[in-house]
Amino acid sequence: MITILIVEDESAIAELIQAGFEKAGYAWDYAADGKQAADKIEVRTYDLVLLDIMLPEIDGYELMEYIEPLGIPVIFLTAKGTTSDKVKGLRMGADDYIVKPFEIDELLARVDSVLRRYNKGQTLLYAADVVIDTQSRRVMQNGQEIMLTPKEYELLLFLVRNKNSALYRETLFERVWMEDFTGDSRTLDLHIQRLRKKLNWKDRIKTVYKIGYILEVST
Template identity: 40%
Template sequence: MRILIVEDEPGIANFLKQGLEEESFAVDIAEKGHQGLELALSGEYDLLLLDWMIPGMSGIEICRQFRKTYKETPIIFLTAKDTVEETIFGLQTGANDYIKKPFHFDELLERIKVQLRPKSGEHYKFNLGNITLNTNTHQVFKNDEEIALTQKEFALLEYLMRNKGKVCRRTRIIESVWDIHFEYNTGVIDVYINALRKKLKLDKDENYIQTVRGVGYIAREV
């Protein structure tokens, strides 16, 4: 899951980024309103965290503009505003929730999880052959045996399984799983893919994670 933080206070923004990345989210930061809107409209984010008072363009205006294109993406306001009228105004603008500054990170994390909770009919379990991944419990099973994965291994497997049947390019994997947006040695992906194959004990008949030479990887049923 990828989150955009639009916040002009570097201390708050970096604190949130670190905490959310420890929870396996990919996070981008924008310190100015116009930059935040431009990033938001790229359509690459699963949730927006908007500071109400942001230089150049307020969080309210970002929310208004964003909602013209994206109706469903959750938006949470980070705000010092605390009157009932201001809260109602923010929600009427298109926000899904708000949290008042100062706030506890754990509370914000739970609010984020509520907004990202699968809706009725959406999946939180993904299957790949005899492998099952559960995003709610953060567990992976092969048949009835639980497979212990690191956070990055889990995030990589989740990305591949969410895109089952599609070729996942190296650049997209490194951006989505490692949150890196510049030229980078993508050889680290090969290391993690090999680790996944070993931990999942994939034999010749279980070639669920396949290499697409010169491009990336694809997860598909054998």
């Protein structure tokens, strides 16, 4: 199982992240300051470190110098949002940089992207009668391959990774099409209709009034 070290001194934010990771199926460990984090990294192997910058004892930049030679992926999570701060973090070897406040869906998407880059993500995802092989990008339903377009596949992947959560149209569009949402949801709505038809998921991919869509599954 993927295990992520959360290094964050604000307990409310740490608890929010922990709940998100549990929902996404990630195991996690927690350190409230840089010294605790360094001690944990010394005795345990992590798949990724989520690292605040302004920490007691040892700050995030100093800890990054210790982590970088170990080859562990790092995402900086911080209130320091200036361009110079971002550039400094990325030049030190961080794989991504997220500025507080943030949406948990965005954090999970960024974590997933970094893990895939390191071939550490989950390769098989399950939702109801569908299995997604993220390595081969194949979608199987009851033993039969379902042929999807690239955008249909990415949309399904995001829905499955966030199953049972109401997702805003804006979030879905920006994560799948990687473009700013202008308010026109026709492209997204059309792809949702196609997914419902191809998977016979009319009762699973539901419209949420004034929000967007939710994939409702029990497994």
